[in-house]
Amino acid sequence: MVERIQSMLARFSEDEETVRRLVATDTSFDALCHEYRKVMDLLEEYEGHIERLRERKAFLEEELLTRIEGHRPQ
Secondary structure, X not given: OHHHHHHHHHHOHHHHHHHHXXXXXXXXXXXXXXHHHHHHHHHHHHHHHHHHHHHHHHHHHHHHHXXXXXXOOO
């Protein structure tokens, strides 16, 4: 259970006892926690993709600039 609600406890650390109690006793709250965890995981995954895309974009821009600056009209 702790791993499942870890992101919730990090976000709402001041209410840890209440969060734990609600997870144990309220199925709809537990479902919300599960969905929250899924969304957090997706965001983390997408942020990784975004960072790699930004790096690729910077590489491509550098390559384009190198070619543009090296172009000699014929």
